[in-house]
Amino acid sequence: MEKVEEVERFLKNVDKISELMKELKSSDAEVQQKAMEEADCFIAALDEPCRTKVNKTKINTNPPLQPSFGLQNESPGSFMKLMEGDVEDRRVERIAKQKLATALKDKGNEAYAEKDYESAVKYYSDGVAELRDMQQLYTNRAQAYIKLGMYKEAISDCEWALKVRPVPGPWCNGRCIKAFVHMGRAYLELKNYNKSRHCFEKIVEIERGMEKMVKEYLSQVDLEEKRETREMNAKLEFDKGEGKGTTVPQLLENLSRPDQTLLSYCGGLEILLRAVTDCTGQTLFRLNNGFSIIGSNDLVRSCLLQKTVDAHSRDLCVSVLKLWRALCRGNDENQKILMMCPVTKQATVHLLTSEHVAVQKECLALLCLYSHLPHGRRLAMDSLNMHMLVRNLVACIFLPKQQLENSAVNILENFAAENKYNG
Numbered sequence: 001m002e003k004v005e006e007v008e009r010f011l012k013n014v015d016k017i018s019e020l021m022k023e024l025k026s027s028d029a030e031v032q033q034k035a036m037e038e039a040d041c042f043i044a045a046l047d048e049p050c051r052t053k054v055n056k057t058k059i060n061t062n063p064p065l066q067p068s069f070g071l072q073n074e075s076p077g078s079f080m081k082l083m084e085g086d087v088e089d090r091r092v093e094r095i096a097k098q099k100l101a102t103a104l105k106d107k108g109n110e111a112y113a114e115k116d117y118e119s120a121v122k123y124y125s126d127g128v129a130e131l132r133d134m135q136q137l138y139t140n141r142a143q144a145y146i147k148l149g150m151y152k153e154a155i156s157d158c159e160w161a162l163k164v165r166p167v168p169g170p171w172c173n174g175r176c177i178k179a180f181v182h183m184g185r186a187y188l189e190l191k192n193y194n195k196s197r198h199c200f201e202k203i204v205e206i207e208r209g210m211e212k213m214v215k216e217y218l219s220q221v222d223l224e225e226k227r228e229t230r231e232m233n234a235k236l237e238f239d240k241g242e243g244k245g246t247t248v249p250q251l252l253e254n255l256s257r258p259d260q261t262l263l264s265y266c267g268g269l270e271i272l273l274r275a276v277t278d279c280t281g282q283t284l285f286r287l288n289n290g291f292s293i294i295g296s297n298d299l300v301r302s303c304l305l306q307k308t309v310d311a312h313s314r315d316l317c318v319s320v321l322k323l324w325r326a327l328c329r330g331n332d333e334n335q336k337i338l339m340m341c342p343v344t345k346q347a348t349v350h351l352l353t354s355e356h357v358a359v360q361k362e363c364l365a366l367l368c369l370y371s372h373l374p375h376g377r378r379l380a381m382d383s384l385n386m387h388m389l390v391r392n393l394v395a396c397i398f399l400p401k402q403q404l405e406n407s408a409v410n411i412l413e414n415f416a417a418e419n420k421y422n423g
Contacts, residue, residue, distance in 0.1 A: 101131035151186040158183035234283035304347035321362035352392035371414035
């Protein structure tokens with residue numbers, strides 16, 4: 001705050017100097033004399049090491065009319081040279097500070113790129129100590145703070161980036177897009193969804209061309225708010241100790257036992273499938289580590305990766321795919337978690353080539369669910385081997401008598417609609 005005020009005082013001083021210079025050039029001797037007296041007082045104030053408090057005691061009610069610094073014997077031109085020299089000294093000093101601050105910013109960027117966020121914060125902070133009005137130092141440090149989970153500090157830096165008066169250039173006071181982006185992200189992490197939305201919406205007011213990016217950020221806010229609401233409802237259900245709050249955890253506990261047979265596991269999955277038909281059941285499954293319990297089971301992995309091909313294995317594979325689809329229907333967070341499972345990434349692509357039509361149909365149904373909305377498409381495209389997936393989908397189209405072509409074509413068309421996909 002002190003540095004910002006110092007900059008503001010400096011800018012006011014420059015304005016004052018310009019005004020005095022004009023008066024000293026005046027042809028009116030009285031105006032010149034008054035300007036010299038004001039200049040004398042002005043220089044005295046500049047020489048003060050800090051702000052001085054006003055002493056209201058009247059020590060001398062008749063101060064001398066002539067300035068005390070001998071400027072009455074100096075010409076206006078001499079004073080102008082003195083002022084110009086002071087401005088030049090300050091300009092040179094600022095250039096030196098700006099050069100050092102820029103070097104520190106670059107070191108901070110290098111540390112950030114190496115994921116050494118603590119060092120990045122230190123370099124940016126050293127840069128701020130040199131030059132308090134460089135916006136990039138604040139926004140870059142805010143980004144590093146977010147990586148360290150220091151969200152309040154990040155917000156504070158973004159607020160400063162919007163307050164400081166920047167040097168001439170593309171940055172405009174109160175219109176720093178990076179500041180609003182990082183502030184919106186920090187508020188999102190703090191679960192302050194309204195303030196997060198407000199920050200992202202401000203970006204469109206500044207630059208209309210950012211609408212697509214802002215839409216994605218706002219979508220993230222909506223997804224996170226929806227996820228939190230669902231988790232709160234699921235926890236309330238669990239705390240009640242009745243209904244799905246006890247059924248889902250108990251079923252998952254039973255399925256986590258290592259001594260399950262294929263038939264008993266299939267039966268457990270069918271019961272679990274009926275318990276996760278709404279968002280509360282879906283969320284309870286996720287909160288009780290359900291994806292890991294199912295995905296890491298040796299029986300399930302063997303069936304999904306087609307290491308066993310008997311009828312019971314086929315039935316188990318179909319049951320798992322049905323369960324996954326039920327868990328992900330209308331639940332964006334579950335879709336994200338499922339696509340993070342290594343076995344899912346492999347199985348979702350390879351099961352399209354299964355010899356069993358029922359398995360292929362369930363796999364296509366799961367992929368249809370993901371391809372239907374932009375969020376799901378991006379998750380699938382970021383996680384799956386898209387070249388192999390396209391090849392297997394095309395193969396489904398030409399399978400004789402399987403009637404899978406409509407589903408495969410729809411999936412391909414949906415993925416093709418994404419701008420990220422280049423064929």
